Amino acid sequence: MERGLLWLPLLGTFITLTWLGWRSYRQVESYRTWSQDFDTAKYDVAAVAGLKNRVVTWGQPSSDGPINLQTINLDRVDRVELLVNNTELAWPPQELPTGKTFAVALYTLDSEAATHVPFSDVKLAIAWCHKLKQLAQ
Numbered sequence: 001m002e003r004g005l006l007w008l009p010l011l012g013t014f015i016t017l018t019w020l021g022w023r024s025y026r027q028v029e030s031y032r033t034w035s036q037d038f039d040t041a042k043y044d045v046a047a048v049a050g051l052k053n054r055v056v057t058w059g060q061p062s063s064d065g066p067i068n069l070q071t072i073n074l075d076r077v078d079r080v081e082l083l084v085n086n087t088e089l090a091w092p093p094q095e096l097p098t099g100k101t102f103a104v105a106l107y108t109l110d111s112e113a114a115t116h117v118p119f120s121d122v123k124l125a126i127a128w129c130h131k132l133k134q135l136a137q
Contacts, residue, residue: 026063034065042128046102046118049128054135056106058117072106072115077136081105082129083116091133096122104129106136 031048035041038050038057048066049058054074059066082089084099102125105114119125 023063027061030063030065031061040131042119042124044120044124046120049117051131051135056117056132070115072108074132074136076108076110077106077132078109079107080129080132080136081107081114082125084122091129093126096126098122104132106132 028043031041031043034048035043035050038052041050042048043061045061047058048061049056051057055071056074057069057071059069081104082091082093082097083101083103083105084097085101086103088105089097099122102119102122103116104119104125105116107114117128119128
C-alpha cells in the first residue's frame with residue numbers, strides 16, 4: 001500500500017505533463033492553420049503575427065486559435081522601432097540586446113501612441129523589425 005502511495009505523485013506528474021504537451025500541440029496546430037493565409041508569420045509564446053499585403057495582424061496564441069487579434073496597415077505607419085524593456089533601441093543593434101520584454105513598436109501618422117507587437121525571442125524581434133522598417137518606407 002505504501003508503495004502505491006509513493007507512485008501516486010509520479011502518476012500525477014505524468015498526467016500533468018501529458019496535458020500540458022497536448023495543450024501546446026493544439027496551440028501550434030491552430031497557429032499553423034491560421035498562418036496559411038499570410039505571406040510570412042511568426043509564432044512564439046508572447047504572440048502570433050502574420051504579414052500579408054502590407055497588413056500586419058497579431059494576437060495571443062491559444063489552443064482554439066489566436067485571440068485578441070489586432071491589425072494595422074503599414075501604409076499608415078510612420079516609423080518602426082525595436083523596444084527592449086519598453087525602451088527604444090538604437091538601430092541597427094550592434095550586439096544582441098538583453099532584457100525581459102521585447103516588442104516592435106509601430107508608430108502611426110495620426111497617433112502619438114505606438115502599437116506594440118510583443119516578442120519573446122530577440123533575434124526574431126530584430127528580423128521582424130528589419131522587415132517592417134523596409135516595408136514601411
